[in-house]
Amino acid sequence: MAKARPLGVIPLGDSAAYVEFSTTIDLEVNSVVQRLALVILKRKVPWIRDVVPALGGVALHFDTDSAEFPQQPLDAALELVNDSLKQSLAAKEDPGREVELPVCYEPEFALDIDEVAKKAKLSTEEVASRHAAGEYRVLMMGFAPGHAYMGGLDPQLAVRRRASPRAIVPAGSVAIANEQTVVYPYAISGGWNVIGRTPMVLFDATRPRPSLLWPGDRVRFRAITRAQFVELAAKQ
Numbered sequence: 001m002a003k004a005r006p007l008g009v010i011p012l013g014d015s016a017a018y019v020e021f022s023t024t025i026d027l028e029v030n031s032v033v034q035r036l037a038l039v040i041l042k043r044k045v046p047w048i049r050d051v052v053p054a055l056g057g058v059a060l061h062f063d064t065d066s067a068e069f070p071q072q073p074l075d076a077a078l079e080l081v082n083d084s085l086k087q088s089l090a091a092k093e094d095p096g097r098e099v100e101l102p103v104c105y106e107p108e109f110a111l112d113i114d115e116v117a118k119k120a121k122l123s124t125e126e127v128a129s130r131h132a133a134g135e136y137r138v139l140m141m142g143f144a145p146g147h148a149y150m151g152g153l154d155p156q157l158a159v160r161r162r163a164s165p166r167a168i169v170p171a172g173s174v175a176i177a178n179e180q181t182v183v184y185p186y187a188i189s190g191g192w193n194v195i196g197r198t199p200m201v202l203f204d205a206t207r208p209r210p211s212l213l214w215p216g217d218r219v220r221f222r223a224i225t226r227a228q229f230v231e232l233a234a235k236q
Contacts, residue, residue: 004032006057006081009074015062017077022056025179027151030139032085033058034096034216039084047073048080053215054140055149096138096216101183101198103132103174103221104229109197112162116176116193119159127195128223130154131174136181136219141211146185146203148213153181165191172198174221183213196221199233 010018022029030053037053040060047066052059060077062069070076105113105128117124136152143149153176161177166189169175173184175192182192185202198221202212213219224232 004029004085006078006085009078011074012059015064016059017062017074018054018057018059019077019081020057025055025139025151027137027139029056030151031216036081036084037215039087040080043084045080047076052141054142096214096218099213099217099219101174101200101219101221102224102228102232103196103198104224104226105132105196106226108226109170109173109229110195111173112175112193113195116157116159116195120156122156127157130157131176131181131195132221132223134181134221136221138213138215138217138219139180140215141213144185144188145205146211146213147182148202148211148215148217148219150181150219151179153179155179159193161191162193165189169194170197172200172202174198185211197229199229199236201236 004021007020010020012018021033033053037051037058040048040051047063047069048060049063050061062073113124113127117127120127134152134154136150138148139151140149141147157176158179168187169184169190171184171186173194174196175182175194177192183198183202184190200212203210
């Protein structure tokens with residue numbers, strides 16, 4: 001973690017910049033950028049409107065109307081990151097929480113589990129048990145509000161995305177692709193392999209904290225029956 005250093009700064013339009021640390025998925029680098037984002041947010045820099053950690057970097061969103069907005073924002077962003085990086089590496093606090101998500105892996109909800117089982121050379125029961133046995137960490141939020149990308153997938157389950165994406169993936173669908181797993185926060189299009197579904201509401205704009213998951217959260221999936229799914233869904 002102490003070796004993590006910015007590779008460069010990429011402008012995101014005229015009101016944001018992305019400070020990149022890695023071009024590949026690196027769990028140690030991801031941990032650094034999550035802690036770094038938290039440190040920058042706590043500094044309450046007047047010209048920084050928001051800080052968003054990504055897989056291998058951090059995006060700084062500017063308040064261009066701020067009286068303290070710098071003339072050279074990209075240089076200032078890199079300076080802010082380098083200065084905050086020293087504090088983030090020494091920080092003890094963990095930005096995430098422990099979250100348990102109940103998941104029903106039965107065929108009705110596991111639209112692609114048969115295909116995944118064939119590709120992984122496992123039974124459908126083994127696919128479900130291996131997925132539920134994992135300990136995952138939210139690497140970043142992206143694609144849609146409340147959509148968390150999680151690392152920690154069993155290597156044997158690391159199958160490719162579907163050849164043809166679905167126009168609509170049901171809300172709560174638990175899916176896998178390559179080395180990650182996701183949960184679709186609501187009914188949207190998607191091309192990941194659906195192996196189950198949770199009755200939990202992943203995103204609700206009316207809640208004080210709309211997204212159930214957040215970068216740094218540690219997630220475990222707990223297998224439930226269809227009857228338990230129906231019961232829990234009715235309470236949401």
